[in-house]
Amino acid sequence: MSEMSNVGCRIICRAAEPGDREQVLSMGDVYGGVDYMDYMYEKFTTNQQYRSFVCEVDGRIASFRFYRIIDDNESIIGGGVRTHVDFQGRNLGKRLGEASARDILKEYPRIFRNYLMTAIESPFQRQRIRENPNEYTLLSERNVLSLRITTSAIKAFINGQKPSSTTTIRPSLDDFLKHTLKDETQTKLFPDKYITVGWEPFRIIKSNLSNIYNERNILWTLGAEGDPEWLTIECIYPCETGFRIDLDMYGVEPNCLATHLVQSLASAVARYPDVEAMCELLIYTPIQFPITEDLFERDVSPGALAACKTYLVIHRNMMQYLAS
Ligand SMILES: CC(C)(COP(=O)(O)OP(=O)(O)OC[C@H]1O[C@@H](n2cnc3c(N)ncnc32)[C@H](O)[C@@H]1OP(=O)(O)O)[C@@H](O)C(=O)NCCC(=O)NCCS
Structure with a gap:
């Protein structure tokens, strides 16, 4: 090449x-x-x-x-x-x-006209956005909570939760597409017009949503009108320190958060039943709903990305740079 x-x-x-x-x-x-x-x-x-x-x-x-x-x-x-x-x-x-x-x-x-990247919020990224306004545009900012926790502490958290009236459902692909593509749902859940899953930002269109559905586990809670008001996209996989859970959460009803956490963590510990296994938990929430590690009562320490409180979705104009 x-x-x-x-x-x-x-x-x-x-x-x-x-x-x-x-x-x-x-x-x-x-x-x-x-x-x-x-x-x-x-x-x-x-x-x-x-x-x-x-x-x-x-x-x-x-x-x-x-x-x-x-x-x-x-x-x-x-x-x-x-x-x-x-x-x-x-x-x-x-x-x-x-x-x-x-x-x-x-x-x-023409593809580099729409070049997107996500980045940990840092002085480096802020500076390059500020100093190069023709090249970088900030599209979205979301919270990140990065924790390290044992499987036994996750189990204690799950068992310690009071019964909740929130119902979580794993939608079918048809339902997922039908509801998520609705204008009202998009305005509510994705005000920045992007859904970022595993640090990859996507426009809310059918092909992207179908891929997300096929690659991840999806959990949602429906509101009184039958439309989703909280959505969690889970990804669980082994990593060097044990296993990693990424929960990308979108929604307008933060009371659903604890129930979604319990559901997602329950499926994770079912896959990694070793009580001493160490879990890196990364929870991403809308910027208006920051969460802290106080959610968990014990055996929690800062995770690998704990210094990062938010991540940024950035559009980079590469065409001028590639033309030179
Ligand atoms: C950051 C890193 C990739 C720099 O590599 P390098 O070959 O020494 O340096 P370069 O100047 O050629 O930079 C390569 C890319 O890293 C980016 N970069 C450099 N310093 C960075 C920093 N502190 N934070 C984030 N990105 C950085 C550059 O902007 C460049 O990206 P671009 O080509 O899309 O503009 C390297 O130090 C590394 O592997 N670090 C650990 C992994 C990491 O932090 N990756 C970046 C975030 S995903």
Whole structure:
């Protein structure tokens, strides 16, 4: 895809392959024990929506990043950028980003008009949005609560909850699409016009919703009018420190939150019954409904992303940058 020499090094940017798995994983867990790479790598390199790339320096994989083509091929999400610690600070991640974007443009010439990314809220991100208003636009901001908790403490939390009058349902695909595509539901649940699931932002359209439904577990509570007023999208998978649960929550009725937590955590401990197993719990809520670790009574400590209180969905205008 792209090859160059730099101070005696041979640098190649190319598509990532399933066979690169061990080398990419050997870069280490870059998210403090909650990395998704092991769980996702196969999908990154075989699913037709994803395009993944590596940068090799003298035959060694130095950097990785992926993209996902979404919104009926109208938009692209970028993520997962990581550079091996031995190679950081040499702009290899950026170089790989540019080479891979140019490769994708051959297939989708207009796609980088709608380039979306999510990022942990940080001075770095705030500064680049503030200083480059023509390049970066903030689309959405949501709360993140990152906790580390044992399975036995989760069980204690579940058992300690008072019976609730909130009913949770796992919707059928038809119901999920029918209700979520309604204008009223969208205005209520997705005021920013995006649904972000596992750090990937999607427009609320049928193809994206069908993918989300097929990839995740969905739980919702219906209001008096029969439309959803709280929606939880769950993802549970092993990670370096034990297992990880991501709960993306959307809604207008925060009283549903505790019941949704109980339901989601119950299915997680059913899958990871070892009482000493350590769980990294990441709960994402609408910005007006921040939650704190006081929800749990014991054995809770800050999780790997605890320093991050919110995440940002950002539109990046890449076309001018790629035109140069
Ligand atoms: C951040 C990191 C990828 C920088 O890699 P690098 O090759 O040394 O540096 P580059 O300057 O080429 O930057 C590569 C990308 O990382 C971004 N980046 C650099 N510093 C960053 C920071 N502190 N926070 C978030 N992103 C950062 C750059 O903007 C660039 O992204 P872009 O090409 O989409 O603009 C590398 O230090 C790393 O792997 N860190 C651990 C994983 C991580 O924090 N990833 C970023 C968040 S997903």
